[in-house]
Amino acid sequence: MLQYEYHNLLASKQMRSNLPKEKLLECVDQVNNAHHEIMAERNADLLGFYDLPDCSTEHIDKFIANLNPDFDTMLVLGIGGSALGNKALYSALKTEAELPRKLFVYDNVDPVLLYEILAQINLKKTLVNVITKSGTTAETMAGYMIVADIIKHKFPQDFQKRMIITTDKEKGFLRQVINKEGYPGFIVPDNVGGRFSVLSDVGLLSSAFTGIDIKTLLKGAKDMREKCLNPDIGENPAYLNGLIHFLYYRQGKNISVMMPYSNSLYDLADWYRQLWAESLGKRKDIKGRDVFAGQTPVKALGTTDQHSQVQLYTEGPNDKVFTFLTVEHFKHDYTIPNLYPDREEVNYLGGKKLSELLNAERFATEIALSKAMRPNGNIVFPQIDEYHLGQFIMLYEIQTVFTGKLLNINPLDQPGVEAGKIATYALMNKKNYDQVRAEIEQYKIDRGLT
Numbered sequence: 001m002l003q004y005e006y007h008n009l010l011a012s013k014q015m016r017s018n019l020p021k022e023k024l025l026e027c028v029d030q031v032n033n034a035h036h037e038i039m040a041e042r043n044a045d046l047l048g049f050y051d052l053p054d055c056s057t058e059h060i061d062k063f064i065a066n067l068n069p070d071f072d073t074m075l076v077l078g079i080g081g082s083a084l085g086n087k088a089l090y091s092a093l094k095t096e097a098e099l100p101r102k103l104f105v106y107d108n109v110d111p112v113l114l115y116e117i118l119a120q121i122n123l124k125k126t127l128v129n130v131i132t133k134s135g136t137t138a139e140t141m142a143g144y145m146i147v148a149d150i151i152k153h154k155f156p157q158d159f160q161k162r163m164i165i166t167t168d169k170e171k172g173f174l175r176q177v178i179n180k181e182g183y184p185g186f187i188v189p190d191n192v193g194g195r196f197s198v199l200s201d202v203g204l205l206s207s208a209f210t211g212i213d214i215k216t217l218l219k220g221a222k223d224m225r226e227k228c229l230n231p232d233i234g235e236n237p238a239y240l241n242g243l244i245h246f247l248y249y250r251q252g253k254n255i256s257v258m259m260p261y262s263n264s265l266y267d268l269a270d271w272y273r274q275l276w277a278e279s280l281g282k283r284k285d286i287k288g289r290d291v292f293a294g295q296t297p298v299k300a301l302g303t304t305d306q307h308s309q310v311q312l313y314t315e316g317p318n319d320k321v322f323t324f325l326t327v328e329h330f331k332h333d334y335t336i337p338n339l340y341p342d343r344e345e346v347n348y349l350g351g352k353k354l355s356e357l358l359n360a361e362r363f364a365t366e367i368a369l370s371k372a373m374r375p376n377g378n379i380v381f382p383q384i385d386e387y388h389l390g391q392f393i394m395l396y397e398i399q400t401v402f403t404g405k406l407l408n409i410n411p412l413d414q415p416g417v418e419a420g421k422i423a424t425y426a427l428m429n430k431k432n433y434d435q436v437r438a439e440i441e442q443y444k445i446d447r448g449l450t
Contacts, residue, residue, distance in 0.1 A: 001223070002391045003380040004237040008370050009244050009321070017373040023247055024233060024240075031239060034405035035231040038398075046412075048191030049397050052199040053222035053390075057215065060201065060208050063184065067209075068161070071127045074209045075117065076105045077143040078131035078202075080278075081194025082166075083107035084271040085203040086131075089217075089389060090210055091267040096331045096384040099211040109139045114146065123154060123162075127209065131166040131202055133188040135174035138424050166201050193412055195275050196397050199390070213386045220390025228398045238398035241323075241377065245399075246406040248321045248375060249295050256295045257313065260325035261302035261362040264384055268325070269299035272396055279400045279411040286408050293407045295321075303361045310365060314372040322369060322376035326362055329383045330355045 011018045041047050076086050083105050090103040104117050128147055132140040152159045166186040167174040178185040186201040188194070197203065199221055204214045224238075233240040245256060256276060258269040281294030300309050302324070313320065336357070338350025349357070362378075369376045381388045404411025426436035444450045 001227070002237075002388055002395065003378075003382075004241065005378040005380065006240065006244065008366065008376045008378075009248075015370060015373060015375075018375050019244065019247055019251075024243060027243055027247070030406060031233055031243060032231055034402055035239070037405050038401060045191055047401065048189050049193075049196040049199065049394075050225060052189075052192065053218040053225060053394070055200070055218075057204060057208070057218070059186075060205055060214065063205075064208050067127070070125055071101075071209075073102045073104065073121050073126040074206050075121060075126055075128045075147070076103065076107075076131060076206055077128065077140050077147065078105070079107045079137060079139045080274060081197050082131035082133075082137075082140065082188075082202055084195075084267070084274055085198025085393075086206045088267040088271040089198070089203060089207050089212060092264045092384055092389055093212055093386065094210070094264075096264060097212065097386075101210045103206055103210050106143050107139075109142055114143065118147075118150075123151065127162060127164065129164045129166060129206060130174065131188070132174065133168050133172070133194060135167050135172035135177075138421070138428065164205070166205065195278055198271070198393060216386040217390040220387035221394040222390075224391040224394040225398070228395070238395050239402050241395075242399040242403040242406065244375075244377075245295060245321055246403050249407075253319050253321050253375070254295050255298055255320040257298045257300055257320050257322045258325065259300040259302050259305065259322060259365075261358055262325065262327045262330075262381075262384065263301065265325050265327070265381075266299070266301050268389075268392065271393075273297040273299055275396060275400050278414050278417065280404055280407060280409065281416070282407075282409040282413075283416070284409070286410060291407075291409065293409050302365065303358065306361060306365055310368065313374060314368050318372075318374060320374065322374060324362055324366065324376065324378040326359060326378055326380045327355075327384055328359075328380060331383070 008015060009019065010024075011020045038047065042050050076083060078086070084107070086103065087105045087107070090099070093099055094103075102121075104121060106114055106117055128151065130140065130144045135141070148159075148163065151162050155162055160182045164184045164186060165174050165178050167178070167188060169175070169187040169190070175185070177183065186205055188197060188202055189200050192200055194202070199218060204217075207217065208214050228236050228238040230236050231239070233243055258272050260266055260269055276295065276297040283290060283292055285291045285293070298320075313322070334354045336349045336352050336354065338347060341347050341350060366376055366378065379392070381392075401411050422433070422436055423440065426433040426440055429437075441450075
C-alpha cells in the first residue's frame with residue numbers, strides 16, 4: 001500500500017506552530033457528518049467513481065485483442081478530465097513498465113502543438129480517440145474535425161477503423177456521429193464527472209492500448225476504496241489528509257503544493273491540480289451563500305524546483321501546505337562513478353545511486369521546510385506501478401469529495417468553467433448567443449478595446 005507520512009503536518013516539539021492533534025479530535029462530528037453524506041450520495045448513485053473498480057473491462061479487452069496489430073500509437077483528443085488522467089498514467093508507466101505502444105494527447109487548441117504531434121506520428125499506424133462527454137467541447141471538437149478530415153482524405157476506404165469516440169452512452173452530437181459513421185464507441189458514465197473519470201473508459205482504453213495492466217490499476221483503486229470506507233480518520237488516509245488540508249485552509253494556508261520527486265509522476269500532479277481546483281474552487285456554498293472557497297493547487301518537481309521555488313517555500317509567506325511524492329524503488333537506476341576519489345568536492349557522490357541522491361534531496365527539503373515551520377506530508381510509492389497508481393487516484397478522489405463536504409460546497413459541479421464556455425461560444429459566433437455577444441461588445445467598449 002501507499003504510505004502516508006503526516007507527522008510533519010501536525011504539531012510536535014519540533015513543529016509547534018503546526019496543527020495540534022487535538023484539533024483533529026474536535027472535528028469528529030464534522031467528519032462523521034461528511035462521511036454519512038458521502039455514503040448517502042453513493043447509495044443514490046451520484047458518486048459513480050466509487051464503483052468504477054467493480055466495472056467489467058471485458059469490452060476494452062475484447063477491443064484491444066481484435067485491434068489491427070499495426071497500430072502502435074494512440075492520439076487522444078480531449079481536454080481537462082478527458083486528457084489529464086490519460087497523460088498521467090502513461091507518463092508514469094511508459095518507462096517504468098516499458099510500455100510497448102505510444103500515446104500522444106492533444107489537449108489544447110494551440111495550432112503549433114497539433115502540428116508537432118502530427119509531424120511525429122505515422123497516421124497509418126495511429127488510432128485516434130476523441131473524448132468528450134457532451135460532444136460540444138469546443139477545443140476537442142475543433143481537433144476532431146481537423147484530424148477526422150485528414151484521416152478521411154488519407155484513408156477513404158477504412159477511416160472508420162482509425163478513430164474511436166468516447167462520449168455519452170445515449171445522447172449528444174458525437175453519439176449521433178458514431179451511429180451515422182460507424183466509429184467504435186465507448187462511454188463516459190452519466191454519474192462520473194470528467195475529472196473523476198480516469199478509471200472509466202475515458203482513461204482505461206488508452207491505458208490498455210499502451211500496455212498498462214488496467215485490472216491491476218483497478219485492483220489498487222478498489223483496495224484503497226475499501227480502506228477509505230472507515231470513517232475513523234486514524235484508519236482513513238483520504239479523510240485524514242482532507243481534514244488536515246481543510247483545517248490549514250481555515251488557518252489561511254490556501255495553497256497546496258504537490259512536489260513529486262520523480263519526473264514520471266509530474267503529470268500526476270497535473271491531474272491533481274484539476275481535481276482539487278475545479279472541485280473545491282467555488283463561489284457559493286450549498287445554501288447559495290458567497291464563500292469564495294478553494295485551496296490553490298501548485299505543482300513543483302523535485303529536485304528541479306529546489307533551485308527555483310524552495311527559497312520561496314522556506315522563507316516566503318507561510319500560506320502553503322506541502323505534499324511530497326516519493327518513490328522507494330525505481331526500475332532503472334545508475335551508480336555514480338567515483339571519477340575523482342581525491343577531490344572532496346565530489347568524491348562523496350562516488351558509489352552512490354542516483355535514486356539515493358534523489359531521495360536524500362527530498363528528505364533534505366523536508367528538513368528545510370520543517371525547520372521553517374512549514375507543514376509538509378509525504379506519500380510514498382513503494383514503486384511506480386499500476387497497483388499503486390490506482391491507489392493514489394482513488395485516495396485523492398475520495399479526499400476531494402470529503403473536503404468539499406467539510407467546506408459545505410458542491411465538489412461535483414464547475415459553474416465557473418461553464419461561464420467561460422458560454423463566452424467562447426459567443427466569440428466564435430455560435431447560434432443563440434446573441435445576448436452574450438452583445439455583452440462582450442459592451443465589455444470591449446468599456447475597456448477601449450474596439
